[in-house]
Amino acid sequence: SDAVIIDTDPGLDDAIAILFALGCGRFDVLGLTSVAGNIGIEQTTANAGSLLRLMGSSVPVAIGAARPLRRESIDEAAIHGDDGLGGVVLKPSDAPPLPDAVAWMTEQLTSRPAHTVDVLALGPLTNLARLIETHPEAAARIGRVIAMGGAIDEKGNVGPNSEFNFASDPEALQVVLVARLDLTLIPLDVTRRVRADAAYLESLRGTAHGEVAAALLRAYFHDGRESRPLHDPCVMLFALAPDIFAIERMRLAVDLVDDPGAIRVTPDGWPAQVAMAVDTERALSLLRGGFI
């Protein structure tokens, strides 16, 4: 199984992704690093700890960036609630978080063989960018970076073409692109095709973690929509089953000015892999399997 660091801003779909990663038994999760995104850093850190406790996991949470590299945060409380988990109350962690996500990542990456730790990035890329800027030799030891973010042919969910994670910290995406890591983006083009609906929600019932996952999804449906995209869980799916995605190699640049965080495909951009299509049925059936 893959050793992974989950970099996250929980966040309802982050929470589903984390429960899946811990519950499916197919990842060696080394720990979670928190980042401000869907909600502030104190809350994302606390939520990460609560999710680990729920799953009986003793791996650490390390506190990451409280704000983007060079901008103010975008507030998403309207979607994820003031607590980031849509009012679903979980027991707080009884382990204090580690103080410094970048230091902890560096330690993990340098104490293991090179290219054996993947980073699963579910929020703004601030922590990864800071790792690259301050400890480039540690960053170069990362295996794969699989990041949820961006929109290629799809419209954005923040600006006309910009998606929340990249719009939150476009300068961080730029740093990650320039570093030329083994980077795969999972954009809205794919995540909008992997949707939880009422039938999916029902299918999760019956196990303790399935119940919590169902409660989180119900909160995610709060505005009466019939289905919701499972953005962040798609990162876990790509890590496990890349063959259910259609991957394209592209050269990408990021807009820092007009529609910050929007991605442009351009011959003078930086190379990355981008998931452009997914087998929806196989994706949902894999996600179901993980909770049982």
Ligand code: BDR
């Ligand atoms: C991304 O933004 C966040 O609100 C979600 O958790 C996901 O990571 C989707 O644009």
Ligand code: CA
């Ligand atoms: Ca997220």
